Amino acid sequence: MTPRGTKFWNSGDIPLIAPDILGNILTAVADVGLVIAEDGTILSVLLNPAFGDRGRFESLDGSNISETLNTESREKFGRRLQAFLTGEGDVRAIEVNHLRGGGRDELPIRYSFHRIGTAGAILLLGRDLRPVAEMQQQLVSAQMALERDYEAHRDYEMRFRVLLDSATDGVLMITMQSGIITEANAALADLLDKPREAILGQTLVSLIDGRQGANLIDRLTSQALSGTSMPIEAILRGRSDTVMLRPTIFRAAGERILLCRVAAPTQPSASGDNLDVNLRGLYAQGPDSIVFTAADGTILSTNDSFLNLIGTAHDMSLRGQPLPDLLQRGSVDFKVMAENAAQSGRLRTYATRIAGDYGSPREVEIAVTRFLAGASPVFAFVIREAGRADAARDEQNDxxxxxxxxxxxxxxxxxxxxxxxxxxxxxxxxxxxxxxxxxxxxxxxxxxxxxxxxxxxxxxxxxxxxxxxx
Structure with missing residues (x-):
């Protein structure tokens, strides 16, 4: 056999530990060590050097442990101590709360019960539960925050659904990266004569006539980025129905989403007097150039005729730019036109020259109208290129x-x-x-x-x- 002391762990034997280092071992494995009598009197106190509440326990020698506990812990500790003394088997560790000075704050400690050689003495090894309690509190707070976020999400989801289904126009949302329809409302399902579930997961191109669907997404994207409210016409696949698409782009969760309002075109009255449709058609297809500016001359929007006049590819490059930069006499021309239009509301004719960045100056005649768009004044410039015949007529009449x-x-x-x-x-x-x-x-x-x-x-x-x- 191996002599005792050579092999320390054998058949459950424990090596002999010197008394001068036993206390260090106990304080290393526990935050608090209490030796108590069977009636609860504290006989000795051992404290871990890293324990933050040493002052609370250093003066407890000779006092009863029940006096340091709150009311609920006293009863629980008394029952567990009695069970340990009567030898009712292994006694589980107990969690109690020690009172601070004034009884306001409490310190949670988990004690385990141990017999020692001294008759009538019991060793309590305690572990500070505050880190565990803080972690539990953080978990509870996180759980409550998740539940609040979930309730808020459900609330917004309900509002979104009600708003979507109450819209009179058809509404669909497309993920631009994949082109898949992710949302559609009941009005769109009625317009397409398909169930909503059959629309979701399809591409927009699959719903539109093949001749128009090839570059439809690109056209909708360009229209949305331009900021104009002009719709795009499209014909439904397999049908002769024409729909109007009004796109809007936004970003959500790192993805660009294309929202389209889909509606059947407005049917004009028998007399054809639909002012909104007529004015939009004149603005888009009229031969005269039309420019809307703010009071300071900043360009708000232009039609295609003006883009052709100055040789610009897209009105996005003009928005926010000053109109005087395109006029022959710059701010002088604009000031004269704006002041005259402000006095009488309109200026019938003003002759000047206009040019873009690359085109040569052209003789033009400009009519100006001032009106209020909400609370802000707006100037509308109708520009017509002066022909050579006009110049010859002017010379003859001179x-x-x-x-x-x-x-x-x-x-x-x-x-x-x-x-x-x-x-x-x-x-x-x-x-x-x-x-x-x-x-x-x-x-x-x-x-x-x-x-x-x-x-x-x-x-x-x-x-x-x-x-x-x-």
């Missing part, structure tokens, strides 16, 4: 130049040039005064003159005291 031509043969070239210069200068001043509605400051700025120089020329041509706008 009496000033005709009188100059009559001087040839009767005056020297120097006199004719001098007379011509005076005629042109007078015409320019009269035109500037007329365009600015006799606003001398704006006219001087338009002509590139100082106010003093303009007044000198007005006196020279006898225009100072008469209304040249007549």
């Amino acid at each position: 009496d000033g130049l005709s009188s100059v031509k009559e001087l040839v043969g009767s005056s020297t070239l120097r006199d004719i040039v001098s007379e011509t210069t005076n005629v042109v200068e007078k015409m320019c001043i009269e035109t500037a005064i007329a365009l600015t509605m006799n606003n001398r400051v704006a006219a001087a700025e338009m002509l590139g003159l100082s106010r003093q120089s303009l007044y000198v020329k007005l006196r020279k041509f006898g225009l100072i005291d008469r209304d040249v706008s007549d």
